[in-house]
Amino acid sequence: MSRSAIRVDIFNAIAEPRRRQIVELLAKRGALAVGALVVALGLPQPAVSKHLGVLRKVGVVAVTKQGKQRMYNLEAEKLKSVHDWVKTFEELWSHQLDRIKQRAEQRAREQTNPKGQ
Amino acid sequence: MSRSAIRVDIFNAIAEPRRRQIVELLAKRGALAVGALVVALGLPQPAVSKHLGVLRKVGVVAVTKQGKQRMYNLEAEKLKSVHDWVKTFEELWSHQLDRIKQRAEQRAREQTNPKGQ
């Protein structure tokens, strides 16, 4: 496609498994240099730099110069928009899970008490 | 690219703005026929069917036959995995927001009481 994906947004940024890995690593280990990510991910350096470029573009990571290294750190607030969007539907799935649980319990009752209560 | 995007996952499914719109519509209005979505989205029917196909593939919507219509409804539990993933970082952004707030308050104090307290 094309027409709609003009701009990279946060949802696209985290659609890539490798990029989610990067987010996870930065969350767990704090600011990391590109080289550290290369080691951790087992990807060639240019690939890592490119993924970081996407994450940077949407602002979910930020860079700081430190000697010849570039330290990347997570800007977690940017993930809040995703959280907020998904949270809108939380009520729906918890209700659905409720219903699933209720049906399971109903079946259990029917097992032990075939006539119903 | 290609090598990694072999399987469509839920993150990819909701990376498309139109598909998020579909999710929102189904959440708000309950089960809808394809035609209703076509009207609501203002997209050609084949485009809608294709988006629905992607959403169906990852299980975030389900279809039911009803006469000549196909009713699509949201399977919200599938969104829980996204919620869970993002929630992992909730602590980080709330801390960051705390810090931002604290700095703002600090600046405010410095405004009103230039010598500090």
Place this chain on the structure above:
DNA sequence: TTAACATATTCCAATTTAGGAATATGATAA
């Protein structure tokens, strides 16, 4: 300066994707 290191960018090829148009399939009504 120059060499070495860390990272970014560019070019390329393969793949995916969305939209558009046309067409196929499925279901109901006549």
Place this chain on the structure above:
DNA sequence: TTATCATATTCCTAAATTGGAATATGTTAA
């Protein structure tokens, strides 16, 4: 059956995306 309505699928094209290789840029040390 046949016509019609609702939806899905196929074919095509343009654009985007990723990885890979090569190369460019920037920074520090010698």
